[in-house]
Amino acid sequence: MRLRLVPETTDIDFFKYRRSTFGVSMVLMVLSLVVWAVMGLNFGIDFRGGTTIRTQSTEAVDVGAYRDAIAPLGLGDVTITEIFDPSFDEDQNVAMVRIQAQEGQESVTAETIAEVETALQQVDPSITFPSVESVGPKVSGELIQTAFIAVAASLAAILFYIWLRFEWQFSVGAVVALFHDVVLTIGLFSLLQIRFDLATIAAILTIIGYSINDTVVIFDRLRENLIKYKQRALQDVMNLSVNETLSRTVMTSGTTLIALIALLILGGDVIRGFVFAITWGVVVGTYSSVYVAKNVVLWLGVKRDWSKPDANQGNQFANIDA
């Protein structure tokens, strides 16, 4: 007996509630932007400079005592968070201490770090410091810029590639969907105040990569069906295409999610934020491929006469065979 997540043939009308689904997407996007504007992002030291010290101890973490020990040093904003992870041993207690970038210094000096470490050792003699990272404000400013360029360049490259291989309407639809995914991810990170650092940017780019993958597969089928069924209404052809590829969409998202959830639970706390972003992105990306990208194409309309030989047609790779 085979495991079938999706029946052999489906005939779901994905565009029945297209106004409301697209509306919900837009509302969520606006909400994300509002949350981002109001709550801001919990930038890691990559983006705002400063130092993080990871502490590990056999004693329980006492955030208050840590704070009291560091306060007399007058280092400004210091955040201390205890970290829990299923992969930790029983007597492994981990916390992160984050110190803001110090006025007029390129990076937090070794003396400052040594002072903090000594202060913490007085609270808890068994404490060790498995990692210490320090980023100067100059670099963090550049990293923000690079991150912005990376996301913008990815969107532009995809806009161009899809336009090259399909039609401009597809290209717009794909990029709106990707923009939707990016904004929703940033919104979630802002809402939950998850640390936003360089790895998060990498995750966002991965989301873009995954989401476009999904969108393109459905576009590809849509193009094929548009050639096959010249007379049917665009909405019907789209529905057919989404239904035909539904089984594949669910399978691929399924296997990717299985892998990601394994990583999310067992992969350790260091990359949890990164994996969380990608996991969220796979869910949002799969949704947006159907409900955002296709909706945009539906509204923009698309060329229906594919009879002319077209250089952009999708079979130029089809003569590769094994």
Place this chain on the structure above:
Amino acid sequence: MLNIPLWKRVVIWGVVALGLLYAMPNLFYSRVELSNDAEAAIEAAGATPEREAAAGAWPDWLPSSLVNLGLDLRGGAHLLAEVQVEDVYDDRLDAYWPEIRDALRDERDTVGTIRRQDAPAGELRIRVSRPEGMARALEVVRGLASPVTSLSGVGATDIVVAGQGDEIIVQLSEAEQQATDDRTIRQSLEIIRRRVDEAGTREPTIQRQGADRILIQVPGIGSAQELKDLIGTTAQLTFHPVLGRTGDADADVPPRAQLLPSMTEEGTYYTVEESPVVTGEDLVDAQPAFDQNGQPAVNFRFNPSGARKFGDYTAENIGSPFAIVLDEEVISAPVIRDHIPGGSGIITGNFSVEESTQLAVLLRAGALPAEMTFLEERTIGPELGQDSIEAGEIAAIVAFTAVLVFMGLSYGLFGIFANIALLINVGLLFGLLSMIGATLTLPGIAGIVLTIGMAVDANVLVFERIREEMKTARGPARAIELGYDRALSAIVDANITTFIIATILFMLGSGPVRGFAVTLGLGIITSVFTAIFVTRLIIVTWFERRRPKTIEV
């Protein structure tokens, strides 16, 4: 129909076998690593029985390249240093001052007396008492300029001279600034590399980044502070008066003197005065050269303060030796033959050409050319790295098993085929990573896990397509063929877009993020290869053997 020519089958299996062969050393990571280390040690320091035994633990004829582990997995220190290249401009101008002064003094009748003025950084200002002689003064100073040899600055000279009222303003030309920056960075890299190599750590990364930055990553070092101590301190180069020479390592020394060993002659010691005449910090440049007799020698140049001290000392001590000392070792102790004014001089001795070149390198490498500020410092403890590897391994195994089971349940026999291809895919990915010497980081492991999830996509596309074609096509062979043909454009488009993203990530990212981009990008290549070649070959081979009337996908 489903025919695949024999040569293609051979090529496909050949590529798979080669990839797996290259991946294999990673299964015996520590053994191969010890063997590689031993081989490197034999090459560097000669063979010993222990080293031979360690090197022999992994056979020579097998590939021995491994996936490098990034700092976040192995532990170590990471520094991003910015070299203050502008520091060097003023030194260069200062070094010009005595030359300009001497030249202008010869023209005293037309330009009058000259005086150096306080000037903003990067400028040398000289006031002349007779502004009417300015034209001649500028001409004289311009005459001192020497051509810059660089790609961009053909025909350019190293200084720009301008007159303003009664002041001469000398600046480095743009071409010279670029050339100087470039030289400064390269010297810094060289010095840092020398120092890190001396510390004897494994596979340090010392890279230039952008115009004026250096990235230093040293696995296995205790902390970023330790690394900073190593490369941030300027190597001590000093010039000392020599009081005596002896072969006795325990010879008595007079007060305010010290006994230093010779670097080149074993068993020779010099008694030198404790306080140096000049230090390497005053040295501007050193170049291998030849003296008037055609003997190899080293030209050197001091900055003004060094030049004055050195000039005075040499004038008073003609005929006596002085010691050039680097890190408490006497490089050489030449005899002063002449008064050396103007801050430049020549060191002669019984040098061969190689020795003079080496000495010049040592003199230049003695001091870092410019100060460095550290923009980014990261220390990752080895335990944290080990924890990350363990967590990543467990997660990867669980993810892998889950995907295998899921695929098997969903597609039956074809699922098993896809699973074999998936195993090959991961093998090929590791083979490729080892072959190009890529660095595996923690996000890189995430990239592999993500690839495992996404790699099945191409197979899923094909299988779903075969299912569809089974409804209409005549016979399973035709369905398989059509399935592959029609799924191809979707596979290619979907993977090219993801590959574009991986490329952008690779170009803009650094460190761990770049590691992720590498595994993601290579993962796309191997997964497309296995899906459209390997799985297909497996299915066709199976089909040929069994000739099933109907297939169930």
